[in-house]
Amino acid sequence: MAQATASAPGAQAAGPASRGAGSRRLRGARNYVALIPFHAYVGLFLILPTLIVTVGAFTTLEGGLTLDNVVRMFTDDTFVSAFLKSIQLAITTAIAGAIFGALLAWAVARGDPNGQLRQVVVAASGVLAQFGGVMLAFAFLATFGFNGLVTLFFTDVIRFDVLPDPSWLYSLTGLAVVYTYFQIPLMLIVFLPSLDGLRQEWYDASASLGGGAWAFWRNVGGPILAPSFLGALLLLFTNAFSAYATAAALISQGAPLITLQIANQFQSEVVLGQENVGKAIALGMIIVVSVVMAAYALIQRRASRWVR
Amino acid sequence: MTLPQGLDLGAAAPDGGALLSRPPRGRRRRRSRLQLATRIAILVLIFGYLILPLFAMLEFSSRGDYGARNLQNFQAILDYPDLVDGIVTSLEIAILTVVGMLVLLVPTMVWTVIRVPRMRRVVEFLCLLPLAIPAIVIVVGIAPMYQWMGRHLGVFGGSPLTLAFIDIILVLPYAYRAIDSGIRMVDVATLADAARSLGAGWPRTIFQVIVPNIRGGILSASVLAVALVLGEFTISQLLSFRTLQVVIYLLGKRDPYVSVAVSLSALVFAFILLYVITRFAPGAGERARRGVEEEPAT
Numbered sequence: 001m002a003q004a005t006a007s008a009p010g011a012q013a014a015g016p017a018s019r020g021a022g023s024r025r026l027r028g029a030r031n032y033v034a035l036i037p038f039h040a041y042v043g044l045f046l047i048l049p050t051l052i053v054t055v056g057a058f059t060t061l062e063g064g065l066t067l068d069n070v071v072r073m074f075t076d077d078t079f080v081s082a083f084l085k086s087i088q089l090a091i092t093t094a095i096a097g098a099i100f101g102a103l104l105a106w107a108v109a110r111g112d113p114n115g116q117l118r119q120v121v122v123a124a125s126g127v128l129a130q131f132g133g134v135m136l137a138f139a140f141l142a143t144f145g146f147n148g149l150v151t152l153f154f155t156d157v158i159r160f161d162v163l164p165d166p167s168w169l170y171s172l173t174g175l176a177v178v179y180t181y182f183q184i185p186l187m188l189i190v191f192l193p194s195l196d197g198l199r200q201e202w203y204d205a206s207a208s209l210g211g212g213a214w215a216f217w218r219n220v221g222g223p224i225l226a227p228s229f230l231g232a233l234l235l236l237f238t239n240a241f242s243a244y245a246t247a248a249a250l251i252s253q254g255a256p257l258i259t260l261q262i263a264n265q266f267q268s269e270v271v272l273g274q275e276n277v278g279k280a281i282a283l284g285m286i287i288v289v290s291v292v293m294a295a296y297a298l299i300q301r302r303a304s305r306w307v308r
Numbered sequence: 309m310t311l312p313q314g315l316d317l318g319a320a321a322p323d324g325g326a327l328l329s330r331p332p333r334g335r336r337r338r339r340s341r342l343q344l345a346t347r348i349a350i351l352v353l354i355f356g357y358l359i360l361p362l363f364a365m366l367e368f369s370s371r372g373d374y375g376a377r378n379l380q381n382f383q384a385i386l387d388y389p390d391l392v393d394g395i396v397t398s399l400e401i402a403i404l405t406v407v408g409m410l411v412l413l414v415p416t417m418v419w420t421v422i423r424v425p426r427m428r429r430v431v432e433f434l435c436l437l438p439l440a441i442p443a444i445v446i447v448v449g450i451a452p453m454y455q456w457m458g459r460h461l462g463v464f465g466g467s468p469l470t471l472a473f474i475d476i477i478l479v480l481p482y483a484y485r486a487i488d489s490g491i492r493m494v495d496v497a498t499l500a501d502a503a504r505s506l507g508a509g510w511p512r513t514i515f516q517v518i519v520p521n522i523r524g525g526i527l528s529a530s531v532l533a534v535a536l537v538l539g540e541f542t543i544s545q546l547l548s549f550r551t552l553q554v555v556i557y558l559l560g561k562r563d564p565y566v567s568v569a570v571s572l573s574a575l576v577f578a579f580i581l582l583y584v585i586t587r588f589a590p591g592a593g594e595r596a597r598r599g600v601e602e603e604p605a606t
Contacts, residue, residue, distance in 0.1 A: 031423040035431070038416040042434045045477050049449025050441060056449075100354050107350040110343065121355070123583035128358065130482075131539030131578050134557045135571035139361035141560075142368035142568050149364035181361065184354065213343075242442030245541040249557055259444050266448055266546055282445040293440040 050286065056279035069280035079261060079281060086241055086258040087288075089172060093179040094236035100180070101187020101236075102229060108188070109195035122192070125185030132182050133245030140178050140250070144169050172256060175247060179240050186239055187232055194228035231299040238289045238296075258285060362575070369569035381569040391570060394555030397468050401551065402537040404472035406530045409483050412476065414526065417487055418518050422500045435484035438477055443542040450474060454547055468549035471540070478543075479536050483529035490525015528585045535578045 060066045073079050108121050128136070143150050146166045168174055198221055206216040244259040251257075255264045258281060265278030372378040385391055413435075420428045438446075457465035464470070496518055503513040519526065541553035552574065560567040 031419075032427070034419045035416055035424065035427060038412055038431065039434070041412055042437075042477070042480075045450070045473050046434075046437060046441065046446070049446050049453070051449070052452060053445060053449040100357075103350045104354045107347040107354075110347055117351075119583065119586045123579055123586045124358070126582040126586075127535070127575055127578045131535050132575070133539055133541045134553050134560075135539070135575055136361070138556070138560055138564070138568050138571045139365050141564065143361045143364035147368070147564075149367045150360075181358070184358065238439070242444065244442075244444045245553070248541075248545070249560065259442070262444050262448060263546060266451070278448055282448045285442055285445055286440070289442060290440045 053279045053282045053286070056276050057283040059276060061276060069276045070283075072277050073280045073284055078255075079258075079277075082256060082258045082261045083281075083284070085172065085256050089176060089179060089257065090237045090240040092176055093183050093240045094233050096176075096180045097183020097187050097236050097240075098191075098229065098233045101184040101232075102191050104184060105188045105191045105195050109192055109198075113196070121188065125188045127185075129182050129186035129189055134249040136178060136182060137246045137249035140169060140174070140181070144174075144177075170250060170252070175250060175257075178246055178250065179243065182243075182246070183236050183240060186236060190232040190235055191228060194225055198224065227299050227302045231296050234292050234296040234299070238292050241292075242285065242289060362572070365568050365572040365575075369565055369572055371565065381565045382573065384563075384566045385570055385573070388555075388559065388566065390550065390555050391559065391566075394550055394552045397550065398538050398540075398552035400469055401472050401475060402534045404469055405475040405479060405537050406533045408472055408476045409479055409529065409533050410526060413480070413483055413487060413529070414519065414522075415514055417484070417491060418496060418500075418514055418522075421491055421496050432484065432488075435480040437480075439481050443478060444546070446474060446477070447543050447546045451547065468544070468551060471544055471547070471549055471551065472537075474543050475533070475537050475540060478540070479529075479533040482532040482536065486528035486532060487522065487525040490522035490528070493524070494521045496522070531581045531585045535581055538574060538578060 057069055058065060058067065060068070104121070108118050111117050132139075140148075142148050144166060145151065148166070151166050169177075202220050203216060206220050211219070242259065244263065247257050247260055248263065251260065255261050262278050262281050262285070265281065369381045370377050370379060372380060416431060420431050454465075454470070457470060459465070499517055499521060500513050503517040504510075508517065538552055540551065541557065544551040545554050545557065552570075556567050556570050556574075559570070
């Protein structure tokens with residue numbers, strides 16, 4: 001107690017009122033010093049690697065300036081087709097994931113906000129959307145693979161060959177199915193807060209003016225949710241575009257996707273001495289993802305007006 | 309015909325709200341039955357799609373010899389020393405990541421709120437930046453740094469535990485959101501003023517006064533970090549470190565049954581972790597009361 005009262009005047013003396021202009025500037029500078037460790041860390045482990053990629057994309061292995069890496073990325077059929085396939089896969093699964101995820105989010109949001117259903121779905125979505133990777137690929141092998149549950153069910157129990165050869169799972173179609181599987185829960189996590197933002201008063205207002213469900217979604221719900229939905233779509237796109245683990249675990253022959261191409265380049269760099277083509281592709285990925293994420297941030301700012 | 313009548317009532321009597329809502333209520337009941345049916349249909353179909361592969365994992369991994377059902381594939385997890393090593397390595401990395409993330413992020417975030425609010429957006433931007441830089445790109449850029457560490461920092465430099473450095477970066481977006489929502493729940497600036505005016509130094513203010521008040525956010529951030537580290541594959545595989553996911557991946561080619569058993573166990577473990585934080589996350593009660601979440605999660 002005595003200690004507290006003794007030091008109280010000292011603390012007050014250092015308060016804003018008694019500070020001179022010079023010491024205030026010093027204080028201001030000292031305030032920023034406390035942020036140095038964080039910035040240094042992010043600089044070292046995030047910004048520096050990004051710079052290494054960026055610089056590497058424009059240099060030869062000997063360190064000279066070159067555009068060869070970038071030119072190869074745009075002219076080599078393998079890279080161009082991998083880029084296109086990645087984008088195609090990302091668009092398809094983003095749209096499918098967004099639609100199914102939004103429906104699921106709506107079904108959950110209409111329920112008790114603190115109920116079991118919601119908590120279970122949200123937690124399960126977190127796991128499936130963000131921490132699956134390799135494990136989800138195995139889940140699908142256990143379902144649709146050569147010895148999978150569904151495959152065996154059709155061949156042994158029903159004895160009816162409706163399913164195509166189980167090797168479809170290892171193709172782009174298979175990837176699309178597995179990617180959609182983790183896009184749906186991601187959509188739920190991103191979209192649920194926006195649905196929660198739709199207030200009961202708005203339903204009531206719409207209903208009291210004679211509006212049915214269709215009128216509500218057409219004139220109130222739809223326009224309010226449109227920016228959130230679009231934003232979530234972009235987020236899902238980047239999520240699928242940059243995914244690597246699932247594809248690596250599922251695809252063992254060839255490298256149809258851009259992330260697999262980067263990994264290939266990365267792993268064979270010593271043998272072929274093409275390290276920096278990988279960096280050019282990596283830079284290309286950063287550019288695609290950054291543009292989409294910037295659009296996402298803009299839309300999100302607009303969408304957040306209604307989510308209070 | 310209800311429309312003009314309703315409007316009339318509302319205009320005539322400001323407290324005719326209960327009356328006003330009567331016609332829609334009847335309609336809403338009819339609509340709500342349709343809505344309930346739609347909800348159940350959606351939940352069954354889409355949630356069914358999400359559950360099916362998980363159920364298949366259980367079915368697949370519990371297959372015994374000659375059509376028997378047993379848990380021998382789960383017991384076999386312990387027979388693979390690689391797998392046990394991978395689990396231990398990943399848990400160690402998880403602990404380092406949690407500690408590093410908290411030490412780096414909590415004082416910085418609290419400090420920006422109290423002393424330099426104008427830096428708040430900068431810190432937020434840097435924390436969300438990993439979302440714009442795919443993990444596989446970070447690997448390509450960071451590999452030269454790891455080669456350097458491996459050569460110059462001896463045993464430490466080549467240890468898989470150094471993955472914590474990158475995992476801290478990967479967890480920043482999620483940890484930032486979680487801690488930020490914890491900070492928004494309490495008036496951190498006033499708490500700090502109170503502690504300072506009673507003579508506490510900055511370390512004491514942050515660690516003994518503010519941290520206990522935002523422990524919900526800190527707990528969420530830590531759990532998310534653990535789950536992320538246990539699921540991390542891209543970086544460990546390409547830098548050739550044998551973490552849990554890499555071992556599962558390699559084992560998948562040798563013994564798919566056991567690898568599915570481990571995968572299912574890891575997913576269930578992550579689910580339990582996340583379920584606990586959705587129940588006890590900061591603002592869970594608040595959200596229930598208002599029916600609105602304060603901010604979209606990423």
